[in-house]
Amino acid sequence: MKMRLSRSIVGQAEADAVRRVILEDGYLGMGAETRRFEADLATWLGVEPEQLISVNSGTAALHLAVDAVAAQARAAGWPHAGPPEVLVPSLTFVASFQAITAAGCRPVACDVRADTATLDLADAARRLGPRTLAIMPVHYASNPWGLDEVHTFAAQHGLRVVEDAAHALGCQHRGRKIGSFGDLVCFSFDGIKNITSGEGGCVVAFDAHAAQLMADARLLSVQGDSQQRYTGGRSWEPQVTRQGWRYHLSNIMAAIGRVQLARLDSEFIPARRALAALYAERLAHLSGVALLHSDPADFIVPHILPVRILDGRKEAVRAALTAQGIPTGVHYRPNHLLRFFGDGQPSLPVTERLYTELLTLPLHPGLTPEDVDSVCSALAAAVAAG
Numbered sequence: 321m322k323m324r325l326s327r328s329i330v331g332q333a334e335a336d337a338v339r340r341v342i343l344e345d346g347y348l349g350m351g352a353e354t355r356r357f358e359a360d361l362a363t364w365l366g367v368e369p370e371q372l373i374s375v376n377s378g379t380a381a382l383h384l385a386v387d388a389v390a391a392q393a394r395a396a397g398w399p400h401a402g403p404p405e406v407l408v409p410s411l412t413f414v415a416s417f418q419a420i421t422a423a424g425c426r427p428v429a430c431d432v433r434a435d436t437a438t439l440d441l442a443d444a445a446r447r448l449g450p451r452t453l454a455i456m457p458v459h460y461a462s463n464p465w466g467l468d469e470v471h472t473f474a475a476q477h478g479l480r481v482v483e484d485a486a487h488a489l490g491c492q493h494r495g496r497k498i499g500s501f502g503d504l505v506c507f508s509f510d511g512i513k514n515i516t517s518g519e520g521g522c523v524v525a526f527d528a529h530a531a532q533l534m535a536d537a538r539l540l541s542v543q544g545d546s547q548q549r550y551t552g553g554r555s556w557e558p559q560v561t562r563q564g565w566r567y568h569l570s571n572i573m574a575a576i577g578r579v580q581l582a583r584l585d586s587e588f589i590p591a592r593r594a595l596a597a598l599y600a601e602r603l604a605h606l607s608g609v610a611l612l613h614s615d616p617a618d619f620i621v622p623h624i625l626p627v628r629i630l631d632g633r634k635e636a637v638r639a640a641l642t643a644q645g646i647p648t649g650v651h652y653r654p655n656h657l658l659r660f661f662g663d664g665q666p667s668l669p670v671t672e673r674l675y676t677e678l679l680t681l682p683l684h685p686g687l688t689p690e691d692v693d694s695v696c697s698a699l700a701a702a703v704a705a706g
């Protein structure tokens with residue numbers, strides 16, 4: 321079978337769950353199953369169910385989170401004419417940037433550290449301004465590097481923290497699960513993330529008012545409609561006081577998500593970590609290849625496996641791997657190079673250099689140790705050929 325860069329790991333149990341919603345419950349929209357998925361996730365993270373708001377994508381989670389903090393800032397009398405700004409590393413999926421502009425805010429692209437590919441706080445500090453509202457750390461390749469320091473920095477400067485934790489379900493920062501602490505933490509359950517609900521996501525909010533804003537905003541900001549739907553009802557005399565969206569998660573997707581969450585500790589976490597450990601062992605001393613660094617005090621469940629190909633050899637190495645049927649990826653084309661988000665401004669030297677080096681190798685729980693071996697052998701041959 322052809323090797324895949326990433327893939328959904330789903331089977332009979334997920335199919336049975338969807339079948340049950342369709343044939344036994346007969347109610348496909350947001351309802352009791354969605355409520356149960358939220359409760360399961362909240363229990364797994366160790367938070368209250370009211371703190372966890374499920375939505376239909378990780379992008380929607382980020383959008384609602386930024387929207388909530390912007391709405392709170394406006395309600396508190398935002399004194400500036402221009403839009404609120406959000407500090408965000410340029411090296412992220414375009415969803416992070418689109419979510420910020422969708423919420424009427426301006427993404428301020430920041431550089432990353434060369435060793436971790438995560439936000440460079442010193443660079444973010446240089447980009448602080450009177451309109452800075454929030455900071456959005458991205459746990460790149462599931463690495464929550466320096467998250468405590470981000471929170472300290474945010475507290476010092478009065479910023480909100482919206483975490484893009486799309487890669488980081490299952491990870492821990494210095495002994496605490498990502499999503500069990502912080503301000504607003506956004507997860508994705510798209511097809512290839514650490515768990516999937518088909519498409520989906522959630523926000524964990526440690527601010528009860530923001531949580532309420534998001535719970536309503538995912539259902540067109542019809543006040544209190546979430547509570548109604550959990551019990552099969554609707555708000556027939558709606559009250560609406562602000563913009564909202566159709567971002568809620570359906571029972572069908574929630575049913576898939578619940579099965580996946582139940583497989584996280586027993587299957588997905590050990591499988592991803594074992595494969596990544598094998599890669600690290602095989603590639604640690606390979607010259608011409610550098611692994612990203614992480615804090616030994618953090619627990620990482622890698623969603624992707626990017627490595628740095630040094631000496632300007634990335635394209636040649638990529639072509640050699642492709643020729644052997646080994647798929648590779650690029651995470652990510654930096655957002656500040658995209659026409660909609662800066663078109664090359666400002667210059668972010670580390671991000672731009674990493675972009676020429678980063679190559680993502682296959683990683684998903686369907687790979688075998690032999691697959692990893694063959695990728696590493698092909699990679700070793702390709703860098704040696706230079």
Ligand SMILES: *Cc1c(COP(=O)(O)O)cnc(C)c1O
Pocket residue numbers: 377378379380412413415416458484486487508509510520521
């Ligand atoms: C997947 C992802 C998102 C968006 O999640 P979707 O569920 O695909 O909308 C956001 N940020 C990062 C870094 C991601 O990898």
